[in-house]
């Protein structure tokens with residue numbers, strides 16, 4: 001099976017690429033910058049230059065590809081918006097995959113996206129799930145919560161470096177999961193026919209609040225955290241301000257997830 005990983009330089013995409021290579025797949029990675037993606041080539045993947053927002057770059061990347069795992073999403077710091085990458089780019093990718101006769105398509109959505117339609121990325125994920133279901137592709141949707149990897153920079157390093165950690169008291173607990181384990185599910189799904197045309201939640205075993213994560217880090221590091229509480233109302237004001245400038249729209253969309 002010849003696999004195309006989209007978003008292979010990202011937190012999850014690189015784990016998907018590594019896992020697929022370990023399992024003996026011939027892995028192609030659609031990357032925007034081959035220089036930034038050089039490590040994927042060293043691992044044994046073949047790099048194909050392309051961009052979800054440049055639809056012409058997609059058909060050549062899909063030549064002789066039998067399966068796609070799409071782990072791309074707009075970077076908060078990128079000039080391309082969530083709408084451009086996660087919606088317009090994904091529509092182009094799904095159409096190109098269908099036209100290329102791709103056998104399997106794995107897509108990462110967000111858990112409970114349908115409950116938070118006011119959040120732009122959640123609504124886009126919900127609409128993409130519908131689009132995939134209507135596409136005629138042999139798709140599998142994996143609905144994720146959050147990645148353990150994100151906790152390192154948000155909590156672990158600040159605590160180890162005696163810096164302040166910001167905690168949003170009212171935010172719902174999240175069942176974080178290691179991206180390495182999510183990658184195993186995604187690659188395994190390629191060979192399990194029962195997963196085709198289905199949607200699965202893929203989350204960790206225990207939901208934890210920000211305070212619980214801080215206390216766990218304190219226990220593991222034997223250090224006391226300097227905690228600053230960030231009210232949700234403050235994040236909402238920040239979001240409104242970020243929406244004011246086009247160049248901070250991606251930041252605003254991320255704040256909407258809090």
Ligand SMILES: NC(=O)c1ccc[n+]([C@@H]2O[C@H](COP(=O)([O-])OP(=O)(O)OC[C@H]3O[C@@H](n4cnc5c(N)ncnc54)[C@H](OP(=O)(O)O)[C@@H]3O)[C@@H](O)[C@H]2O)c1
Nearest residue numbers: 007008009010011012032051052072073108144145146147
């Ligand atoms: N992170 C979470 O906690 C979380 C939670 C639930 C669901 N998810 C979903 O899981 C998936 C992976 O998320 P992640 O956190 O691993 O993402 P990430 O680390 O932010 O990586 C994003 C990837 O998308 C690529 N990308 C961005 N714009 C692109 C474009 N225009 N064309 C082609 N590639 C583009 C980036 O490439 P460059 O290196 O070139 O920027 C990068 O490889 C996404 O679908 C996300 O919505 C994530």
